[in-house]
Amino acid sequence: ADRGGGMSQGGPVDDKALLTREAELAESLSTRHVIAIRLIKSYMIAIMLFPSDAVFPPLGASGYVASIVALVTFAAYMVWMLRGTGGAEITKHPLRSVVILFWLVSLSSYLKFNLDAHDGTTSLAADRWLLLLAGLTGVIMITGNHLRDRDDVMSVLRTLSWAGAVCGLVAALQFWASVDLSPLLRQLPGLKINAEEFGIQLRGSLNRVSGTAIHPIELGTTTAMVLPFAIHVLIFDKKKQMWRRLLPTLLIAAGIPAAVSRSAILAAAVSLGVYLVCQPPMRRIQGFLLAPVVVSAIFVSTPGLIGTLLAFFQAGTSDPSIYTRTGDYPFVLAQLQKHPVLGRGGGTVIPQDVFEILDNQYLSTVLDLGLAGLIALLCYVLFPALLALRSFARSNDEVSASLSAACLGATLGAAVSMFTFDAFSFPMFTGVHALV
Numbered sequence: 001a002d003r004g005g006g007m008s009q010g011g012p013v014d015d016k017a018l019l020t021r022e023a024e025l026a027e028s029l030s031t032r033h034v035i036a037i038r039l040i041k042s043y044m045i046a047i048m049l050f051p052s053d054a055v056f057p058p059l060g061a062s063g064y065v066a067s068i069v070a071l072v073t074f075a076a077y078m079v080w081m082l083r084g085t086g087g088a089e090i091t092k093h094p095l096r097s098v099v100i101l102f103w104l105v106s107l108s109s110y111l112k113f114n115l116d117a118h119d120g121t122t123s124l125a126a127d128r129w130l131l132l133l134a135g136l137t138g139v140i141m142i143t144g145n146h147l148r149d150r151d152d153v154m155s156v157l158r159t160l161s162w163a164g165a166v167c168g169l170v171a172a173l174q175f176w177a178s179v180d181l182s183p184l185l186r187q188l189p190g191l192k193i194n195a196e197e198f199g200i201q202l203r204g205s206l207n208r209v210s211g212t213a214i215h216p217i218e219l220g221t222t223t224a225m226v227l228p229f230a231i232h233v234l235i236f237d238k239k240k241q242m243w244r245r246l247l248p249t250l251l252i253a254a255g256i257p258a259a260v261s262r263s264a265i266l267a268a269a270v271s272l273g274v275y276l277v278c279q280p281p282m283r284r285i286q287g288f289l290l291a292p293v294v295v296s297a298i299f300v301s302t303p304g305l306i307g308t309l310l311a312f313f314q315a316g317t318s319d320p321s322i323y324t325r326t327g328d329y330p331f332v333l334a335q336l337q338k339h340p341v342l343g344r345g346g347g348t349v350i351p352q353d354v355f356e357i358l359d360n361q362y363l364s365t366v367l368d369l370g371l372a373g374l375i376a377l378l379c380y381v382l383f384p385a386l387l388a389l390r391s392f393a394r395s396n397d398e399v400s401a402s403l404s405a406a407c408l409g410a411t412l413g414a415a416v417s418m419f420t421f422d423a424f425s426f427p428m429f430t431g432v433h434a435l436v
Helices: 015-049 057-062 065-082 088-092 094-115 120-146 150-177 216-236 242-258 262-277 281-301 305-314 320-326 328-338 361-394 398-417 427-435
Strands: 201-203 206-208
Touching: 015 065, 015 120, 015 150, 015 427, 057 065, 057 120, 065 120, 065 427, 094 120, 094 361, 120 427, 150 206, 150 216, 150 242, 150 427, 216 242, 216 262, 216 398, 216 427, 242 262, 262 281, 262 398, 328 361, 361 398, 398 427
Parallel strands: none
Antiparallel strands: 201 206
C-alpha cells in the first residue's frame, strides 16, 4: 500500500527515498554476490594448492589454509542469512534438507558423546568434525545461493581447473622427474607441519606420489572428480584460447596415473564413463575412440605402470590393503551393536583408538554416527547424483547437459571411491565434493 502512494505513520512515502533504498539494496546484493564468488574461488585455490597438513598452530589440525577460508565462508553465509540477505532461493532447494539432516545427526551424536566419559584427544576430534561440517556447509550454501548463471559457473570452473592443474603439475614432476615442489607450498609464513609428509614413495617399480594432497588416494580420487569439469571447460569455454583450456585438462588427468592407486582408476572410470555416456552421439563416439589413445600414451610414457596396476587388481585378498579392508567388518559390527543409532561421536574414531584405519568412509560413518549417520551420508552422497540426473534429463541445450553430466559423473565417482578410503579424513577430496 505504501509503494502505491498510500500513507504511512510518518506521512506520505517519499518515492525518491524508496528508490534510493532499493538502489542501495541492489548494490549491497551485488557486492555480496561478488564477495561470495571470490570466496568460492579462494577456497578452490586453497584446497587444491596448499596441503592440509600445513596448519596454523593455534587452530590445531583444523588450521589448514582451506579450512580457514571455508570457515570464513560459513561465517559470511550465517551473517547474510541472519540479516535476510543470504538468498532465499536455496531455502526450497532439496539439498538444503540433506545438509540439515547431516547437522541434526551430527549434533545429536555430539551431545550423546559429551554425556559419556571421554578423553581430551577424542573431544578435540569431535570438535574438529563440527568445524569440518561447518566449512562444508558454508561452501555448499554459498555456492547454491550465488552461482546464478552460466558465467558464474564457468568462472568458478576455470579457477577449479587451473588450481587442479597446479596440483597435477606437482604430481607429474614427482612421478616422472622425482622432483617434489610440495614442500614449498607447505612453507607459508605462520604454518607448521602437523603430520608426516608422504613425499615420493615406491609402489612396485614406480614413484607413488600425492601432489599437493596428503596421500596418493586423495590425489587420484580428487583429480578423477575434477576431470569431467575440466573437459566441460575445454569444450564450452570458447572465450579462452585452446591451449588455456587443454593444458589444465592434461595436467589434471596426469594426477590419476601418478597416484598409482586402484581407487583413482575406479573413480576415474566411473566419473569419465558416466560423463561420456551422457554426451551427444558424435561426441560420445569421439570420446570412446580417444580414450584408448590417451590411456596408451600414459602407459607408453611410464614403463611398468600397466603391469603394476594389473598386479594390484589381480591380487585379491592376498593384497594386505584388500585384506585389511575386508577384515574391518567384524570389528565394525561389534562396535555397531554398542552404539547402533548415533555411533560413538562424529570424528571420534581415530587410528590410535582402534586397531587400524578404516579404509571405507561408510564404515567409518557407521562407527562415528551410527545407522542414522549412514543414512545421512547416503543422502549427502547420492542425492546430488539424483539431482544431476534430473537436471540432465530436463536439459534442453548442450551446455546444460554437459554440466549436469559432469556433476553426475563426479558425484557417482566420489560415491564409489568412498568404499575404498576414509574420505572425510582427506580435506581436498571432501572440499571439492562439497563444491560439486
